[in-house]
Structure formats: structure tokens, C-alpha cells
Amino acid sequence: MAGRDDLLALLLRIGDDHLILGHRLSEWCGHAPMLEEDLALPNMALDLIGTARMCYGYAAEIEGDGRSEDDYAFLRDGTDFRHILMVERPNGDFAFTILRQFLFAAYMHPVWDGLTGSTDARLADHAGKAVKEMAYHVRHSGEWVIRLGDGTEESARRMMAALDELAPYIGEMFESDETAQRLVTAGLLADPDAVRATFDGTVSRTFAMAKLPSLDVTAGISGGRTGRHGEVLGHLLAEMQFMQRAYPGQTW
Amino acid sequence: MYSQGLIGADGRTVEDEEFLTRFQARIDDEQKIEPNDEMPEGYRRTLVRQIGQHAHSEIVGMLPEGNWVTRAPSLRRKASLLAKVQDEGGHGLYLYSAAETLGVSREQMTEELIDGTAKYSSIFNYPTLSWADIGTIGWLVDGAAIMNQIPLCRCSYGPYARAMIRICKEESFHQRQGYEIVMTLAQGSPAQKAMAQESLNRFWQPVLMMFGPPDGESRNTDQSVKWKIKRFTNDELRQKFVDATVPQAEYLGLTIPDPDLKWNEQRQGYDFGPIDWDEFWRVVKGNGPMNRERVAARRKAWDEGAWVREAALAHAAKRQAQAAE
Ligand SMILES: [Fe+2]
Numbered sequence A: 001m002a003g004r005d006d007l008l009a010l011l012l013r014i015g016d017d018h019l020i021l022g023h024r025l026s027e028w029c030g031h032a033p034m035l036e037e038d039l040a041l042p043n044m045a046l047d048l049i050g051t052a053r054m055c056y057g058y059a060a061e062i063e064g065d066g067r068s069e070d071d072y073a074f075l076r077d078g079t080d081f082r083h084i085l086m087v088e089r090p091n092g093d094f095a096f097t098i099l100r101q102f103l104f105a106a107y108m109h110p111v112w113d114g115l116t117g118s119t120d121a122r123l124a125d126h127a128g129k130a131v132k133e134m135a136y137h138v139r140h141s142g143e144w145v146i147r148l149g150d151g152t153e154e155s156a157r158r159m160m161a162a163l164d165e166l167a168p169y170i171g172e173m174f175e176s177d178e179t180a181q182r183l184v185t186a187g188l189l190a191d192p193d194a195v196r197a198t199f200d201g202t203v204s205r206t207f208a209m210a211k212l213p214s215l216d217v218t219a220g221i222s223g224g225r226t227g228r229h230g231e232v233l234g235h236l237l238a239e240m241q242f243m244q245r246a247y248p249g250q251t252w
Numbered sequence B: 001m002y003s004q005g006l007i008g009a010d011g012r013t014v015e016d017e018e019f020l021t022r023f024q025a026r027i028d029d030e031q032k033i034e035p036n037d038e039m040p041e042g043y044r045r046t047l048v049r050q051i052g053q054h055a056h057s058e059i060v061g062m063l064p065e066g067n068w069v070t071r072a073p074s075l076r077r078k079a080s081l082l083a084k085v086q087d088e089g090g091h092g093l094y095l096y097s098a099a100e101t102l103g104v105s106r107e108q109m110t111e112e113l114i115d116g117t118a119k120y121s122s123i124f125n126y127p128t129l130s131w132a133d134i135g136t137i138g139w140l141v142d143g144a145a146i147m148n149q150i151p152l153c154r155c156s157y158g159p160y161a162r163a164m165i166r167i168c169k170e171e172s173f174h175q176r177q178g179y180e181i182v183m184t185l186a187q188g189s190p191a192q193k194a195m196a197q198e199s200l201n202r203f204w205q206p207v208l209m210m211f212g213p214p215d216g217e218s219r220n221t222d223q224s225v226k227w228k229i230k231r232f233t234n235d236e237l238r239q240k241f242v243d244a245t246v247p248q249a250e251y252l253g254l255t256i257p258d259p260d261l262k263w264n265e266q267r268q269g270y271d272f273g274p275i276d277w278d279e280f281w282r283v284v285k286g287n288g289p290m291n292r293e294r295v296a297a298r299r300k301a302w303d304e305g306a307w308v309r310e311a312a313l314a315h316a317a318k319r320q321a322q323a324a325e
């Protein structure tokens, strides 16, 4: 049976995925290729950060040791973060950012869809909102994948380069472990095969329209779920956690 | 944010007396001028310039605040700052659309911004050095913007007036949010309070400059007031702002960095010390602390985004060609 520790592990996995990707997206703020994207990218970042807050707030309640959502975000060191490596990768160009967003959303959409039926009421409740947000992320980023893949020669070349860069990080989304298996058995987490099938469908439809080659998910680089991250994470955290580290214990 | 007291508009116009009198009669009658109505060239030019400067200010204004999005001290603050910066981008979009009704494209205006010929509010040429600056900007910069913009909700040009009504609602939300950030700091630890005071010290004078040069030096004010593009002079707005802000600072327990600040019983307003107009003109002419970086950041985003915009157009063209087959 999945216990308290498994639920906590799940909340940190989801929370960290969303926080770190939200942070990366927020780095675009004011620097996007067009004004419409200066609105859309922070909009998606806000959705992601909102979900991270739900996860951390819930984790804090379960742990019941007086910690807050902010303690999870700002006072953990890198090896305690449990996100997949893809989300911490530096933004690269717009092709990289938008393709990563698409792949992540194509994966999270069925995860949340499954969670709407979770035996955990709190997760199920949030899933109702998150599934709509992810549907929008899939649509928005997917439209860009198509435009860029089937746009100009340069945009197609950049999409291919982005796909090349991201390919080794895709497999980690579908890795399972004992924690994940117990969560599935307990009805807390969606069936991974169903998630994978939906992901494959979304990706292949979009890639076909984008004139991108079909995606071949192979085992690549992983370790995020056990806290083994890339060097880039330390720098991301140094920036994100600066205020809480420089002025410990204050209310903001 | 925001629009500054307009810098360097040229309200000269070439129409004959009869046309101008007829137009002025409509203005005096408080009729709204709409995009397809006839209007003096000087009126159109003044508006294009003002709306353009305002739009650019919203866009460039995303940078100093965006500078703290990745370092916001709590998740709640991070989310609300992101939402605020996103609002400002929305204001920019909305204002570019209003300017487009007068026949200038967003692309054209953007080119002017990144080649350095277009002006935007001088306040954004100052850096955000501490988290407190995010509070100060909301409280004072959005606050000053509201002072400027509330009267613009009654601007004679319909599309601009309507844009302002919607924008002002969001700006006042930003102002309250900023004030709340500063309040949290002012009631916090000694280090937090010092951070808030230091920020106020740096921003006070630049914020007062947001209302534009003193009335005597502002050559476009008279004509703009007559055409009801502007309803109050720069100095009138500045005074209103000081009068509204001093009690707020007192409530926070912060000191406005002006030894000459004093209540004037007779005038029923605050007297305040001289403003460094040399600094203002230095900043307006391009030599503020952040001018180069702000314009460079916008240029970089625009240049690096060129391939994205081209791809979007190319893709749309392919789609259209397919649909036509
Ligand atoms: Fe604002």
C-alpha cells in the first residue's frame, strides 16, 4: 500500500517539476520574440507555479512540522529536489523552450486527467483545474511546434536542433520505480501505460503536422527523481533562493 | 505602468481656421473623436506620440520588474509579480492597438523604440537594485501612472480613453499590491525596513519627474489641454501625487527624502524641494543609468525573435495557400 511517504514523494515530484519549469519559463519575462508571447509564457509559468504551491502546501500539511510552501521552494538544496532533468535545462532559443513545454504538457495532461479520479481528494480536486491548464499548454505550444516545424528553413532547422537536445531527457518522464508503482496500485496516480499512449498520440499528431520525424523515446539521461541533477540546477537555485538565503526567517 | 508627461510632441497643425474651429467645437462639447473622424494633423500627431510613448513605457517597464521575477522572496510574491508584469505587457498590446487606429503599426513603433528614437517614461531607466524596489515601483510608479492616467480616461480621443479605463483598473490593483509589499517590509525586521527606506530614497525624485518638466518648460501642454488630450498640467498632477503620497509614507513610517517637504496650510497642499531637472534631461536624452541596457534588451528580444515571427508568417502563408487549393 502507498503510505504517507509515497504521497509526499509524489507531491515533491509534481511540485518540483512544475516549479522548476515555471521558473525557467519566467526567465523569458520581457524577452519573448513577440508581445503575445510575453503574455503567454508568463501565463503558463503562473499555472505551473500555482500547481507547485498546491503541492508544497499540501506536503507541508502532511508533514505538519510547521514548514510552509516557501520552505520547500527556497530552503532545500539541489539534491533534495525531485524534478525530471528536462525542466531544469536552460531555456535555449524559443524552439527549445516551446518544444520542451509541449513535451511536458503532452505528458502532464494525461497525468492530471488520470488524477481527476485519484483516491486522494485533494489531488483529484486540483487535477480538475490543472487538466484544463495543461490542455491549453498543449494547444498553445503545439501550435508553435507546428508553425516552427513547418515555417521557414531556419525555424525547421532550429526545431530539429531542439528535438536533438531534448531527446535524451524524454525517457525520464516515463520511468517508474517502486514508489510510483505503489501510488498507481493505490489509485493515487494514473496508469503509466495510459499516460504514455496519450502522450504518444498527441506527439505523433503534432509532429506529423510540424513535419518533424516521429519521436523515438529511448532510455537517456536521468536521475532527477533521486536528486541527481545537472550542474545547472545549483545556479538556478542560487538565483531563485537568493532572498531567503540572504535574509533568513523573514516574512515577505 | 505608465505614461509620462509627454516629451517633445509637436502640436503644430496646418488646417484652416474654419476646420479647426469646427473641431474645437466638438472637443468643447465633450464629443469623443473616433478613428474615422476628421481631425487636425497636429492632434493626430500628438496622440500618436503620446500613445506610442505610453505603450513603450508599458513594454520597457516589464524589464526592471522582470528583473526580480526569478528572485522573488516567496512563491506568492513570485506569482503576483509575474501576473503584474504580464498585465503591463497586456497594457502595451492594448495601447499599440489604440495607436494603430491612428495609422501607425506596432512594427513601426517597435522599430522606433529599438533604434532609440522613441521615448518612454524616464523612470524605467533606473535600475531595480533590491526587492524593495518592486514594492516601491508598484506603490509610487504605478501610483504616479494612475494620477496621470485617470484624467486620460476622459481624453477626447475615444480609443485612448477607453483603453485607459481598462488599464487604470489594473494599475490601481498594482498600486495596492506594491504598497502592501512596502508595508510588509516597513513592518518587518530592521534590515527589511532599511531596504524599504533605501528604495524610497532612490526612487522619490525620479518618480516626481514622471509627471514631466515643469509647466513653464512644457511647450505642448497648452495645445494638449485645449484639445482635451490632457486635462491637467504636469505641475498640477505632480502636486496631487505628492499630496496623496505623503500621508501614505507617514503611515508606513518611512521618511520622504526631502528636507523641504512641508504642509502649506494656506495652499492646502505640500510644499516640496527642487527637482533636479538636469538629471531628468540627462536621462531623457539617453544617459540614465539603464537607458542603454533597456533599449538593448528590447532590441535583443526583437532581433532574436525575428526568425520566430518570420516562421509564423511563412506558416500562415502555407496554410492559406493550402486552403485556396
Ligand atoms: Fe502597472
Ligand SMILES: [Fe+2]
Residues within 6 Å of the ligand: B001, B002, B058, B087, B088, B091, B167, B171
Ligand atoms: Fe501598465
Ligand SMILES: [Fe+2]
Residues within 6 Å of the ligand: B001, B002, B003, B058, B091, B145, B149, B167, B171
Ligand atoms: Fe500605464
